[in-house]
Amino acid sequence: MKDLYIDFDGVIYNSIDISYKMAEDENISKDYESYYQFFKNLDWCEVLEKSTEINDAFDCIKRIMASGKFKVFILTHVISLKEAEVKIDLIREHLTDVTIIPVPKRVSKNKMVKVNGAILVDDYTENLREWSLDGGISVRFDLDMDGKGFPVIDRLDEVIEMF
Ligand SMILES: [Mg+2]
Known part of the structure; x- marks a missing residue:
């Protein structure tokens, strides 16, 4: 996994x-x-x-978890604690058993968790660049399918076939 x-x-x-x-x-x-x-x-x-959900993201995450291939975490930058609270509440309405990790905005995501061999799906290329440099596997999420040098998806459940 x-x-x-x-x-x-x-x-x-x-x-x-x-x-x-x-x-x-x-x-x-x-x-x-x-x-x-x-x-x-x-x-x-x-x-x-x-705001609205992008391309059935929550159903995609349920499918990803059901595939048994991945241990899934949501890794999200936050600036205020209120932002973290509101995001956690929203995610919990849809997903009960995923781990949610809020990351202070001024801390890089690759400094928050063990990166080596882990996959990050993110739309922000700077996060992906830092992740790869630390030995992680970076996948860009982009609705125009512009990978900017990274493998790219526009629906989250595409990772099931990718790995
Ligand atoms: Mg983002």
């Missing part, structure tokens, strides 16, 4: 599009620190209410 880490924003839920749109509407300047402060105070209940 391989360890399989699945990102949340932009992979399970389209919360990234929604939250960036909210930042745009409030004219947040586009530097890291301004975005960080904006996201720190963001109302994540509202973000998740406005």
Whole structure:
């Protein structure tokens, strides 16, 4: 069984599009620190209410678990504890027995868990690059199927055939 880490924003839920749109509407300047402060105070209940699931992600994860090939974790960056709480509540409505690991935004995902030989599915190439450098297997999630140098999927259950 391989360890399989699945990102949340932009992979399970389209919360990234929604939250960036909210930042745009409030004219947040586009530097890291301004975005960080904006996201720190963001109302994540509202973000998740406005967001939708991407390509039957929760059913895909159930199928992945049923395949018996993977030990599944959800590895999601968070800025505030409220963000973690709201995401955990939402995930738990759909999945009861998956491990959820919130990662403080300023900590790299590859510093949070044992990476060697484990798979990460993520839409953000910087996370994938760091993961690979640490001996992990990186898979990009992208609805346009643009891997940017990584194997790419646009539905989560595609990993079952891939490994
Ligand atoms: Mg993401």
